[in-house]
Amino acid sequence: MTKSATQALESHDRTREWARQAASVIGASLFVAFCARITLSLQPFTPVPLTLQNFGVLLVGLMLGSRRGFAALALYLAEGAAGMPVFNPTGPGGLAQLFGPTGGFLLVYPFVASLAGWIMERGEKTFARAAAAGVLAEIVLFAGGISWLAILTHSFAQAVRLGLYWFVFAEVIKVISAAAIAKGWQRSHKVRT
Numbered sequence: 001m002t003k004s005a006t007q008a009l010e011s012h013d014r015t016r017e018w019a020r021q022a023a024s025v026i027g028a029s030l031f032v033a034f035c036a037r038i039t040l041s042l043q044p045f046t047p048v049p050l051t052l053q054n055f056g057v058l059l060v061g062l063m064l065g066s067r068r069g070f071a072a073l074a075l076y077l078a079e080g081a082a083g084m085p086v087f088n089p090t091g092p093g094g095l096a097q098l099f100g101p102t103g104g105f106l107l108v109y110p111f112v113a114s115l116a117g118w119i120m121e122r123g124e125k126t127f128a129r130a131a132a133a134g135v136l137a138e139i140v141l142f143a144g145g146i147s148w149l150a151i152l153t154h155s156f157a158q159a160v161r162l163g164l165y166w167f168v169f170a171e172v173i174k175v176i177s178a179a180a181i182a183k184g185w186q187r188s189h190k191v192r193t
Helices: 003-037 053-064 066-081 094-098 103-107 109-121 127-153 156-163 168-192
Strands: none
Touching: 003 053, 003 066, 053 066, 053 109, 053 127, 053 168, 066 094, 066 103, 066 109, 094 103, 103 109, 103 127, 109 127, 127 156, 127 168
C-alpha cells in the first residue's frame, strides 16, 4: 500500500470516528430531552418537578465518560436555551427555564455527567464504582440546585425544603438504576468485543 493510500485510509478512519463520537453526543442530549418529558409536577408543594432528567444525566455520564458526557449536556443546555423543547414541559422553556426554580439543577448538568464519567473512567467498571459515581454526582447536582433556590427564595432552609426533601427517595432509585444499566452495558460490551 502506498503512503498516500495509507494516509487516505487513516483520514477516513478519523472522520468516521469523529462522526461516531458526534452522533453519540447528539444522541445523548436527545436521550436526556426524552427523559425530561417524563415529568410529575409536585405543585403546590414545590416548583421543582420530579423528572427522569437526572437519571438521564447520570446514565449519559456513566456511559459516555467525562468529556463526551460534558459535551452532551452542554449541547442539551444550548438546545434548551435556543428554545428547542428539550426541558421538562412544566417550566417556561427556553432561556427563562435556566433562570427559574430548576435553573441551578440544569446549569450543573454538564458537571454532573462529567464527574460521574470521570469516576467511572478511573478504575474497574463495577456496580459499586458506578453507584459511588452516581452518589457523588448527585451531591454536585443538589448543591447547584439548592444554591440557586436559596438565591431565589433568600432562605437556605426553604431551598432545602423545596429542592431536596421531595426527591431523596426517587434519586436513590435513579442512582441505583443508572449504575445497574451502566454496569450491564459494560458487561455486555466486553462480551461482544
